[in-house]
Amino acid sequence: MEEHVAAKMGLVPExxxxxxxxxDRHAMFFATLGVVASCLxxxxxxxxxxxxxxxxxAEEFFAPGQKGSSAMPHKRNPVLTENVTGLARLxxxxxxxxxxxxxxxxxxxxxxxSVERMIGPDATVTLDFALARMTGVIDKxxxxxxxxxxxxxxxxxxxxSQRVLLALTQAGVSREDAYALVQRNAMPVxxxxxxxxxxxxxxxxxxxxxxPEQLEELFDLGYHLKHIDTIFARVFGEx
Amino acid sequence: MEEHVAAKMGLVPExxxxxxxxxDRHAMFFATLGVVASCLxxxxxxxxxxxxxxxxxAEEFFAPGQKGSSAMPHKRNPVLTENVTGLARLxxxxxxxxxxxxxxxxxxxxxxxSVERMIGPDATVTLDFALARMTGVIDKxxxxxxxxxxxxxxxxxxxxSQRVLLALTQAGVSREDAYALVQRNAMPVxxxxxxxxxxxxxxxxxxxxxxPEQLEELFDLGYHLKHIDTIFARVFGEx
Amino acid sequence: MEEHVAAKMGLVPExxxxxxxxxDRHAMFFATLGVVASCLxxxxxxxxxxxxxxxxxAEEFFAPGQKGSSAMPHKRNPVLTENVTGLARLxxxxxxxxxxxxxxxxxxxxxxxSVERMIGPDATVTLDFALARMTGVIDKxxxxxxxxxxxxxxxxxxxxSQRVLLALTQAGVSREDAYALVQRNAMPVxxxxxxxxxxxxxxxxxxxxxxPEQLEELFDLGYHLKHIDTIFARVFGEx
Amino acid sequence: MEEHVAAKMGLVPExxxxxxxxxDRHAMFFATLGVVASCLxxxxxxxxxxxxxxxxxAEEFFAPGQKGSSAMPHKRNPVLTENVTGLARLxxxxxxxxxxxxxxxxxxxxxxxSVERMIGPDATVTLDFALARMTGVIDKxxxxxxxxxxxxxxxxxxxxSQRVLLALTQAGVSREDAYALVQRNAMPVxxxxxxxxxxxxxxxxxxxxxxPEQLEELFDLGYHLKHIDTIFARVFGEx
Numbered sequence: 001m002e003e004h005v006a007a008k009m010g011l012v013p014e015x016x017x018x019x020x021x022x023x024d025r026h027a028m029f030f031a032t033l034g035v036v037a038s039c040l041x042x043x044x045x046x047x048x049x050x051x052x053x054x055x056x057x058a059e060e061f062f063a064p065g066q067k068g069s070s071a072m073p074h075k076r077n078p079v080l081t082e083n084v085t086g087l088a089r090l091x092x093x094x095x096x097x098x099x100x101x102x103x104x105x106x107x108x109x110x111x112x113x114s115v116e117r118m119i120g121p122d123a124t125v126t127l128d129f130a131l132a133r134m135t136g137v138i139d140k141x142x143x144x145x146x147x148x149x150x151x152x153x154x155x156x157x158x159x160x161s162q163r164v165l166l167a168l169t170q171a172g173v174s175r176e177d178a179y180a181l182v183q184r185n186a187m188p189v190x191x192x193x194x195x196x197x198x199x200x201x202x203x204x205x206x207x208x209x210x211x212p213e214q215l216e217e218l219f220d221l222g223y224h225l226k227h228i229d230t231i232f233a234r235v236f237g238e239x
Numbered sequence: 240m241e242e243h244v245a246a247k248m249g250l251v252p253e254x255x256x257x258x259x260x261x262x263d264r265h266a267m268f269f270a271t272l273g274v275v276a277s278c279l280x281x282x283x284x285x286x287x288x289x290x291x292x293x294x295x296x297a298e299e300f301f302a303p304g305q306k307g308s309s310a311m312p313h314k315r316n317p318v319l320t321e322n323v324t325g326l327a328r329l330x331x332x333x334x335x336x337x338x339x340x341x342x343x344x345x346x347x348x349x350x351x352x353s354v355e356r357m358i359g360p361d362a363t364v365t366l367d368f369a370l371a372r373m374t375g376v377i378d379k380x381x382x383x384x385x386x387x388x389x390x391x392x393x394x395x396x397x398x399x400s401q402r403v404l405l406a407l408t409q410a411g412v413s414r415e416d417a418y419a420l421v422q423r424n425a426m427p428v429x430x431x432x433x434x435x436x437x438x439x440x441x442x443x444x445x446x447x448x449x450x451p452e453q454l455e456e457l458f459d460l461g462y463h464l465k466h467i468d469t470i471f472a473r474v475f476g477e478x
Numbered sequence: 479m480e481e482h483v484a485a486k487m488g489l490v491p492e493x494x495x496x497x498x499x500x501x502d503r504h505a506m507f508f509a510t511l512g513v514v515a516s517c518l519x520x521x522x523x524x525x526x527x528x529x530x531x532x533x534x535x536a537e538e539f540f541a542p543g544q545k546g547s548s549a550m551p552h553k554r555n556p557v558l559t560e561n562v563t564g565l566a567r568l569x570x571x572x573x574x575x576x577x578x579x580x581x582x583x584x585x586x587x588x589x590x591x592s593v594e595r596m597i598g599p600d601a602t603v604t605l606d607f608a609l610a611r612m613t614g615v616i617d618k619x620x621x622x623x624x625x626x627x628x629x630x631x632x633x634x635x636x637x638x639s640q641r642v643l644l645a646l647t648q649a650g651v652s653r654e655d656a657y658a659l660v661q662r663n664a665m666p667v668x669x670x671x672x673x674x675x676x677x678x679x680x681x682x683x684x685x686x687x688x689x690p691e692q693l694e695e696l697f698d699l700g701y702h703l704k705h706i707d708t709i710f711a712r713v714f715g716e717x
Numbered sequence: 718m719e720e721h722v723a724a725k726m727g728l729v730p731e732x733x734x735x736x737x738x739x740x741d742r743h744a745m746f747f748a749t750l751g752v753v754a755s756c757l758x759x760x761x762x763x764x765x766x767x768x769x770x771x772x773x774x775a776e777e778f779f780a781p782g783q784k785g786s787s788a789m790p791h792k793r794n795p796v797l798t799e800n801v802t803g804l805a806r807l808x809x810x811x812x813x814x815x816x817x818x819x820x821x822x823x824x825x826x827x828x829x830x831s832v833e834r835m836i837g838p839d840a841t842v843t844l845d846f847a848l849a850r851m852t853g854v855i856d857k858x859x860x861x862x863x864x865x866x867x868x869x870x871x872x873x874x875x876x877x878s879q880r881v882l883l884a885l886t887q888a889g890v891s892r893e894d895a896y897a898l899v900q901r902n903a904m905p906v907x908x909x910x911x912x913x914x915x916x917x918x919x920x921x922x923x924x925x926x927x928x929p930e931q932l933e934e935l936f937d938l939g940y941h942l943k944h945i946d947t948i949f950a951r952v953f954g955e956x
Binding site: 048077079082083084085086087089090093094096097100101105109110111112113114115118119122126 | 526555557560561562563564565567568571572574575578579583587588589590591592593596597600604
Binding site for chain 4: 287316318321322323324325326328329331332333335336339340344348349350351352353354357358361365
């Protein structure tokens with residue numbers, strides 16, 4: 001009869017229940033909410049970093065009439081993502097009481113009840129609010145491509161050192177020598193004394209194995225972006 | 240190429256990775272270990288209760304030569320299940336650091352590394368040990384059916400009150416009246432003054448709607464056990 | 479000026495604050511609430527055990543008119559202590575988000591705000607409720623000394639085995655021999671075959687070192703209770 | 718006798734113990750370690766932020782011969798503080814099992830033992846290591862005052878807007894008007910179009926209430942640093 005009713009209602013019977021549904025199901029549910037909340041936090045940390053004054057590659061939308069900080073009119077704090085960062089802490093903290101709920105006495109005391117009456121609504125409503133808020137943040141995110149380019153350029157081309165290192169070894173230079181070659185050209189750039197590509201071109205030992213055009217190609221940012229469409233397609237579909 | 244190599248090795252590519260595999264995967268893994276550990280704890284609590292001196296329906300196997308408590312030779316504590324109860328606390332406690340690991344800076348700092356170097360081995364080895372220990376406990380569990388029967392009988396038949404209540408209402412007695420009828424016969428039994436079945440048979444208002452044979456049938460323990468084979472079959476297979 | 483105002487108001491200045499009070503103070507506060515809640519849980523576990531049908535040494539007060547289980551009129555579950563057991567899980571779960579709040583960015587982001595808006599009221603109100611409820615449980619606890627005595631006697635005097643063991647060794651018997659002597663008299667008692675004191679008196683090797691009066695004194699429960707007044711006095715005052 | 722021995726050994730007797738020391742003491746100890754670890758994390762987050770390429774106000778010491786990233790020779794990641802960030806997650810995660818240990822059955826089961834055997838050494842050794850590591854980080858921290866100044870100047874003086882706002886209101890301008898005056902001069906600066914002090918001096922409505930010297934004084938960084946010696950003295954002593 002259980003199977004019949006469950007089938008009619010599109011439900012699956014609990015294979016072994018006691019007087020109550022075993023609480024491992026609930027624990028798994030709240031643990032999953034905790035992981036989802038932590039994934040949201042990952043996005044909030046990214047936005048908060050990008051919105052730092054010194055970085056400023058993106059920022060939360062700030063409506064024209066919206067007041068900034070009460071004291072500093074120009075100031076735009078990442079208030080929404082800071083808020084969601086805190087909400088993630090709350091939701092994952094609720095996974096623990098849910099796990100403690102599993103070991104009921106004789107599989108049916110009611111100590112889980114007070115826990116579920118609080119975390120049931122709190123974890124779901126809080127995560128729902130956080131998801132809605134982050135959707136809004138991403139939808140309206142203000143992105144500054146020029147600042148991204150400026151930050152990338154800030155290091156005089158050093159961000160391409162890994163590819164140069166690899167190209168040198170592929171051209172037959174030993175790993176140790178390649179590392180030394182890259183390092184002796186990278187260090188002046190790091191100190192703000194020169195451009196990495198120019199220095200590499202001018203280094204006779206580098207020039208002996210890598211032609212100027214080859215070096216220039218290694219400094220092409222497009223290399224790192226070539227799979228973006230593929231990745232978007234496999235995550236969001238071809239649509 | 241990624242797809243080709245992954246297919247050869249029976250792996251699935253990570254759809255969106257950064258310099259590191261996103262840590263939500265690891266968080267989900269450790270959260271699941273925490274839920275599994277909590278399920279084990281549920282079994283330990285059951286065995287520990289059954290092994291209480293006053294209950295003694297089952298106990299952990301105690302080898303003939305094995306010493307009991309150092310001070311009390313007769314004493315057999317549920318040492319294995321108490322041990323696993325503690326291990327469950329440890330394993331689920333490791334789910335939280337794993338969730339905190341998800342929000343890496345720019346999706347690639349290495350703060351997760353020190354966490355995973357500890358909880359990676361600790362959570363898996365501890366849970367593996369706990370699973371092996373509990374398998375041994377269940378395999379060798381000493382069960383005392385006579386004590387189970389004695390504990391069931393201890394209440395003079397009161398454990399069947401719910402079925403009597405239901406039978407009365409199905410026989411046309413109102414819910415309120417049925418409750419009062421059951422209560423007035425149950426209370427003396429609870430105080431140790433009489434046998435529930437005998438009192439019910441002797442109560443004219445009960446006797447008016449339920450015949451002695453009907454009452455006796457309501458006191459049949461078999462009623463509660465009739466689905467046991469079905470439940471075992473659907474969990475462990477027909478085998 | 480800070481010191482002057484703080485002194486006037488009976489406050490102590492924060493020695494190093496940033497734009498906000500450092501959150502380690504709040505973390506310590508919520509961690510302490512978690513420990514207090516866990517202490518309450520310790521009391522709830524004790525009451526729940528004592529209220530087991532098979533033990534029944536104490537139970538939560540059950541008002542005369544109060545209904546028991548909706549289905550089983552005689553049944554009195556420890557509903558208040560089961561409730562507080564769950565509340566303890568909730569309160570200690572809130573210590574973790576409070577600890578995560580300490581590491582604010584540049585010591586002043588506002589991610590702690592959403593956390594504190596929830597756990598501030600929730601942890602304090604929940605713990606306050608739990609404290610009030612447990613005070614009521616303890617105030618009105620129904621204690622059954624006769625059942626305590628019955629449970630102590632259930633083991634035929636075995637609970638005194640540790641003192642016998644000690645007395646034997648103090649009388650010059652080696653630890654190994656004393657253990658063997660106690661064990662060979664304890665085991666039949668454990669199997670329900672005899673009274674521990676009688677068996678010890680009748681054992682020639684025991685009788686050779688401990689006189690009947692000495693053995694009887696070892697079975698005096700008063701020995702274990704002699705410090706009770708001292709303990710109460712040092713905890714609650716001489717009052 | 719307990720008091721006598723304890724006094725001789727410089728110990729304090731446990732006022733109410735059962736067969737074991739109540740585990741609330743241990744829980745408080747591990748909770749405190751969790752808070753201390755979180756305080757360390759607060760320092761690590763600060764250093765990690767300061768070491769960002771775009772900020773670079775301070776960085777972990779990097780020995781001359783020390784290799785940077787294996788792939789990028791110039792790259793200096795805050796590896797020590799990222800490591801300690803993770804260790805803080807571990808240590809605070811151990812506070813929860815310690816709190817769950819408090820509610821032992823009849824105040825003396827041994828489920829706490831397996832927990833304490835792991836978190837006893839793990840929490841203390843991990844925190845000790847983290848403390849030693851952070852002491853080294855702070856001792857050898859490389860600080861870049863010129864970069865601090867550069868970052869402060871980056872906003873064209875906007876960091877002083879709060880003091881200007883306050884000075885305007887103290888000079889009799891209404892809060893709303895003061896806010897509008899500050900905002901209309903701050904916004905061009907924020908867009909990179911001008912210097913805040915120059916614009917304020919040139920604004921007739923501002924100039925009407927604040928003289929040039931007064932404005933200049935409001936842009937004095939020394940104002941924010943004037944209590945530093947007092948704070949150091951009250952934290953570390955006059956020494």
